[in-house]
Amino acid sequence: MAGSSEISPPVSPPVSPPLWLLAELTYRCPLHCVFCYNPTQYARLQEEMSTAQWVDVMRQARALGAAQLGFSGGEPMLRDDLEELVQEARHLGFYTNLITSGVGLTETRARKLKDAGLDHVQLSFQDSTKELNDFLSHTKTFELKQKVARLIKQHDWPMVMNCVLHRHNLPHVGKIIEMAEALEAEFLELANTQYYGWAWTNRDHLMPTHEQLIEAEAVVNRYRAQPNPRCRVLFVVPDYFEERPKACMNGWGAVFLAIAPDGTALPCHNARDLPGLKLPRVQDQPLADIWARSQAFNAYRGDSWMKPPCSSCDERHKDFGGCRCQAFLITGDAAQADPVCSKSPHHAKVVELVRRAPEHRVTPIVFRSDSESRALHPQD
Numbered sequence: 001m002a003g004s005s006e007i008s009p010p011v012s013p014p015v016s017p018p019l020w021l022l023a024e025l026t027y028r029c030p031l032h033c034v035f036c037y038n039p040t041q042y043a044r045l046q047e048e049m050s051t052a053q054w055v056d057v058m059r060q061a062r063a064l065g066a067a068q069l070g071f072s073g074g075e076p077m078l079r080d081d082l083e084e085l086v087q088e089a090r091h092l093g094f095y096t097n098l099i100t101s102g103v104g105l106t107e108t109r110a111r112k113l114k115d116a117g118l119d120h121v122q123l124s125f126q127d128s129t130k131e132l133n134d135f136l137s138h139t140k141t142f143e144l145k146q147k148v149a150r151l152i153k154q155h156d157w158p159m160v161m162n163c164v165l166h167r168h169n170l171p172h173v174g175k176i177i178e179m180a181e182a183l184e185a186e187f188l189e190l191a192n193t194q195y196y197g198w199a200w201t202n203r204d205h206l207m208p209t210h211e212q213l214i215e216a217e218a219v220v221n222r223y224r225a226q227p228n229p230r231c232r233v234l235f236v237v238p239d240y241f242e243e244r245p246k247a248c249m250n251g252w253g254a255v256f257l258a259i260a261p262d263g264t265a266l267p268c269h270n271a272r273d274l275p276g277l278k279l280p281r282v283q284d285q286p287l288a289d290i291w292a293r294s295q296a297f298n299a300y301r302g303d304s305w306m307k308p309p310c311s312s313c314d315e316r317h318k319d320f321g322g323c324r325c326q327a328f329l330i331t332g333d334a335a336q337a338d339p340v341c342s343k344s345p346h347h348a349k350v351v352e353l354v355r356r357a358p359e360h361r362v363t364p365i366v367f368r369s370d371s372e373s374r375a376l377h378p379q380d
């Protein structure tokens with residue numbers, strides 16, 4: 001009221017909608033990748049939502065403003081209702097993306113997914129060689145992935161080829177680009193390993209050297225400098241080798257919403273590992289409440305949770321303090337600055353993790369599997 005001495009309470013900024021919905025349909029997967037980003041305790045999380053429950057989640061997310069929908073896993077092709085979910089998603093107006101290892105993507109299912117309106121496919125490879133691809137996934141899938149890549153192009157889908165990079169395949173980056181070109185991928189995502197989940201368990205085996213990274217990036221830059229390169233290549237430098245953190249998830253609770261197979265809503269893939277979060281389930285409350293009002297989605301939203309040096313940093317609205325999961329794994333406190341940042345008092349721990357990796361490769365590499373999952377979490 002004009003002239004009133006009453007002071008209005010501060011109005012918190014409105015919460016923007018989740019633009020990107022990730023539907024993790026199942027944690028089941030035929031592959032055993034050493035850098036899988038699924039939770040290491042996945043074997044104890046076998047519950048999966050029904051088709052009707054997923055359709056309800058998609059409807060609610062679309063009503064909230066979500067526009068892009070990724071079907072992921074585990075391996076989403078293991079769900080027999082994938083075509084039905086894609087069809088419903090397209091009907092709701094989502095742009096749909098299938099994130100797959102290729103296993104289960106047969107001619108018949110490709111045709112059905114095309115008819116259902118699937119827009120886009122992301123196919124993972126582990127390497128340009130059969131030996132390393134099959135070793136890192138602990139399966140014989142290299143040739144099958146090549147066939148699936150051709151199938152994707154026969155169905156006129158735009159294809160992102162994704163390859164996670166680490167010390168074993170960084171020297172093959174040139175060959176990986178050649179493979180992506182030969183298979184007519186429009187886009188190649190060379191994503192250096194991020195150290196969470198299974199990759200955190202195997203970090204001493206996967207951590208590259210500075211020299212490997214510099215050489216691989218130079219190969220990518222030479223390819224990009226060619227006249228009219230056929231494939232767009234994204235090279236994501238690993239956080240541990242940077243001086244500033246990535247804007248993880250574009251900020252907590254800003255645009256990204258993942259739903260786990262059992263209906264748990266996650267502000268990031270690894271949020272289960274953060275202590276103190278009360279993770280909501282879509283079976284228990286409306287998605288709009290979860291997104292706007294739940295404790296978990298507000299825990300690190302905005303900047304009021306930040307401690308020094310983030311709280312007064314002039315870059316805090318650019319990187320949002322970095323990654324909460326990385327801060328927790330390395331410092332034991334998810335509200336610390338991401339220690340990748342050179343301003344963090346814990347930055348030396350990241351430098352040490354990189355330095356000691358070659359000396360610490362004494363334990364065997366751990367392949368993702370139900371038995372390893374249970375061994376890592378015997379108490380759950």
Ligand code: FES
Binds near residue numbers: 196270325326
């Ligand atoms: Fe969880 Fe970055 S992966 S906040």
